[in-house]
Amino acid sequence: MEPLIKSSRTVGSVLGKNDVVIYESTVYPGVTEEICVPELEKSSGMKYNKDFFCGYSPERINPGDEKHTIANIIKVTAGSTPEVADYVDDLYNEIVEAGTHQVSSIKVAEAAKVIENTQRDVNIALINELALIFNQMGIDTNEVIDAAATKWNFNKLSPGLVGGHCIGVDPYYLTFKAKELGYQPNIILASRQINNGMSKYIADQTVKEMIKAGKVVKDSKVLVLGITFKENCPDIRNSKVIDVINELKKCGSDVDVYDPWVEFKKDEKLNEYRFINNPFLSKNLYDAIVVAVAHEQFRSYKAKDYQKILKGNKVIIDIKNIVDEPTWRL
Numbered sequence: 095m096e097p098l099i100k101s102s103r104t105v106g107s108v109l110g111k112n113d114v115v116i117y118e119s120t121v122y123p124g125v126t127e128e129i130c131v132p133e134l135e136k137s138s139g140m141k142y143n144k145d146f147f148c149g150y151s152p153e154r155i156n157p158g159d160e161k162h163t164i165a166n167i168i169k170v171t172a173g174s175t176p177e178v179a180d181y182v183d184d185l186y187n188e189i190v191e192a193g194t195h196q197v198s199s200i201k202v203a204e205a206a207k208v209i210e211n212t213q214r215d216v217n218i219a220l221i222n223e224l225a226l227i228f229n230q231m232g233i234d235t236n237e238v239i240d241a242a243a244t245k246w247n248f249n250k251l252s253p254g255l256v257g258g259h260c261i262g263v264d265p266y267y268l269t270f271k272a273k274e275l276g277y278q279p280n281i282i283l284a285s286r287q288i289n290n291g292m293s294k295y296i297a298d299q300t301v302k303e304m305i306k307a308g309k310v311v312k313d314s315k316v317l318v319l320g321i322t323f324k325e326n327c328p329d330i331r332n333s334k335v336i337d338v339i340n341e342l343k344k345c346g347s348d349v350d351v352y353d354p355w356v357e358f359k360k361d362e363k364l365n366e367y368r369f370i371n372n373p374f375l376s377k378n379l380y381d382a383i384v385v386a387v388a389h390e391q392f393r394s395y396k397a398k399d400y401q402k403i404l405k406g407n408k409v410i411i412d413i414k415n416i417v418d419e420p421t422w423r424l
Contacts, residue, residue, distance in 0.1 A: 095129055102130045106137025109146050114178055116149035120264050122271040123205040126150050148174045149182035150200040152207030158327030166192045172203035211264040212282055217249060218256055219285030222292055225253035225424055236415050236423065253424050254413060255334035256289040257323035262332050293334045296424065297341030300382055300411045303422050307407035309381045312346035317373055317380040320387025321353045328355045335386040339367060354391050373403055382409035388416050
């Protein structure tokens with residue numbers, strides 16, 4: 095809560111009479127009024143809902159998505175009084191072409207935001223667990239999903255890594271509050287456990303495929319394509335690809351990373367990873383390739399391209415279902 099607390103103190107220090115402070119941070123229900131408002135009161139010396147007011151409108155943004163932008167995503171709004179709620183709603187309606195959805199309280203708006211990401215986390219965890227089961231059975235998970243998706247009410251999702259600053263983090267806000275109230279949120283926590291375990295599972299499968307291909311894992315050369323948490327964006331926050339890389343390094347593999355979306359020289363957190371320029375324009379050869387992110391550049395690669403930089407028997411691990419003939423696909 096430290097960033098929110100410090101921000102509230104800063105805003106409180108310049109708060110004027112009848113000002114409205116609007117929060118957009120994803121939190122568990124109650125944070126705005128139970129944690130942020132007291133900081134505003136202390137810093138300003140004013141009284142909540144008498145001298146100043148609050149609103150809440152959770153951030154809705156999808157990095158790398160040019161279709162779903164702020165203007166065309168419906169915005170949830172709330173205010174600390176009915177009059178302020180209308181004021182906040184009118185304010186957002188000035189810029190949000192898709193319109194708004196006003197709710198009865200700040201807590202409801204906070205809850206709505208946190209369950210958006212929690213629901214997606216739980217749904218992906220189900221698909222990931224099915225992928226683990228189907229891989230044991232020798233069944234192509236993506237083919238199963240395509241078949242099931244022919245039913246009108248099937249929610250089509252793909253297995254994969256769940257990272258980023260929303261889906262992989264926000265459910266913990268809700269589970270924290272639930273536990274504080276004495277309730278054990280079993281499904282949410284189980285989903286987090288499944289999704290957090292996918293990086294090690296993928297690394298283990300990569301090692302197994304190398305062994306099957308007759309390759310020595312220790313000191314093997316592995317190329318990982320993509321390190322961001324999702325395609326076509328430079329965001330590496332909470333990227334689970336990093337966990338895959340670390341697991342491979344633990345097994346003794348020598349890992350190169352290629353990601354045309356990341357300016358790795360500007361990010362000190364990435365110094366421990368070896369980034370390279372386009373591997374298809376170099377003479378480097380690899381024992382295995384892990385296609386970890388579905389960047390638009392990677393979608394254009396063909397089997398013959400991979401073959402040029404592979405040595406010995408082919409080992410291509412396809413996490414994103416974009417490779418024509420992979421050795422193993424999630």
